[in-house]
Amino acid sequence: MPDNADLLDIDSLFTADELAMRDTVRTFVDAGIRPNIAGWYEDAVFPLEVIPELGSLGLLGMHLEGYGCPGRSAVEYGLAALELEAGDSGLRTFVSVQGSLAMGAIHKHGSEEQKHEWLPRMAAGAVVGCFGLTEPDAGSDPGSMKTFARREGGDWILNGSKRWIGLASIAQVAVIWAMTDDGVRGFIMPADTPGFQATPIEPKLSMRASVQCDVELREVRLPGSALLPGARGLRGPFECLNEARYGIIWGAMGAARDSYLTALEYSRRRLQFDKPLAGYQLTQEKLVNMALEINKGMLLALQIGRLKDAGRLQPHQISAGKLNNCREAIRICREARAILGGNGITLDYPPMRHANNLESVRTYEGTDEVHTLILGSHITGIPAFR
Structure with a gap:
């Protein structure tokens, strides 16, 4: 922290690599975010042009190992989140939804084929992901979700609604959680799949330089390979x-x-x-x-x-x-x-x-x-x- 914020010499508790990561992100925010954020916030715009730079800085899935991900420490990830949110919560939220939620779900619960297909492109910022859990009537109690996935031959058919889904309207891939006859399961869904529709929630008084959406799923058909094999239950x-x-x-x-x-x-x-x-x-x-x-x-x-x-x-x-x-x-x-x-x-x-x-x-x-x-x-x- 700057000297007049750091009363306890907390900077001395970080390693040189941790401080270097912090300073890199702080420089990016100072140069690319601060001069523009007021306008983005007022106009309710998330700057898509920063996504490739976030990827080139190694900030997308930065705490994940392998598959093109940076594999940085938890403390480095934390310092990056701090500096991003000093610019705006919407910026840190993008990195969080992309890296911790969408990429995290694939990295933690996906098959090797799924990981190799999606994670390298998501780490580079070439593909944006979203994470569909919350529903209009299921926020703090996701176990009451109504989105349901039924088997039809070798495929899955999904129907339901999600709400407050970050990045959904700009995403190319979605991780969707649905109830099944076998409990809650996760699915990887390309955003251009027929029956998937994301609509930005507007107007907002908060998180204006960010994207949150309503998502409708109507008879969305996915192959069996879309299932996240490692995730069962909540x-x-x-x-x-x-x-x-x-x-x-x-x-x-x-x-x-x-x-x-x-x-x-x-x-x-x-x-x-x-x-x-x-x-x-x-x-x-x-x-x-x-x-x-x-x-x-x-x-x-x-x-x-x-x-x-x-x-x-x-x-x-x-x-x-x-x-x-x-x-x-x-x-x-x-x-x-x-x-x-x-x-x-x-x-x-x-x-x-x-x-x-x-x-x-x-x-x-x-x-x-x-x-x-x-x-x-x-x-x-x-x-x-x-």
Whole structure:
């Protein structure tokens, strides 16, 4: 972190390779995203032109091994997510949906033929993927999904609806989860398959520089080879969701840091009653509280990243990070907006954009309530979801 955000010398806890990855992504964001993001957000446009560059930087499926994937560490992936979300949540969301969800599902649960067919092109950014789990009436409870896949000879026929499916209208391939007579199964579906239709959800007040869609599946016929052989039951998609949740733990701190630094710079030069805002005790208290939570959130993310790299990360630990860091990040962004006063509601400054985006980030990949109950179940030994 910049010196006036890093109170605890957290940078000293990273390796040279980790810092190099962070700096590469930060340079990309500073040069290619910051000058344009306000316009993309206002126009509700995701910049398709950045996708090949994300691939060339090794940011797509970056934590996956083989099949053209970079095979970077969990901490490197986390730092990349942080810097991307400091630009905009929509950018980090693209990398998350592409790499952790769509590519992650194929890498974790696919056949060798499926992996070789899709992963190299997806890692390069030549093919965009989406991940269809959530439905209009099945968000936090995906076990109640109504999308159904029936056998017909050697083929599968899928019918149903999905909602809030990131990238679906720009994707060339979809990973779709459906109920079958054998429980929940996953399928790889080329987006040009007859019966597959993706419609962007508009208008939105959050994640405007991003793509989320309604997806309709009407008598979609897939060959038997479309089935993901390694995924049975909800554990299949949940393992992918945990990968995406991990990236959010870091990404949320990127949005928080960007908002904090914006408020800090503004308060130093904004004069009120012939004195910089930063010189007032109430402003300093706000800035101190922001910096403390960013530092605590970074330490939490780093510990979770080290556990993941060591192969010891548990699902409840991911919930602890996602719940805390999203909750604190949105508070920081809102407080930063308050320091900016009326100017803070314009797109000239990022805190309100970040806060609006975090309303979505806080909701997807598990709401605050879901992660609270995961932690509550771990602490008490008593599941309280119903």
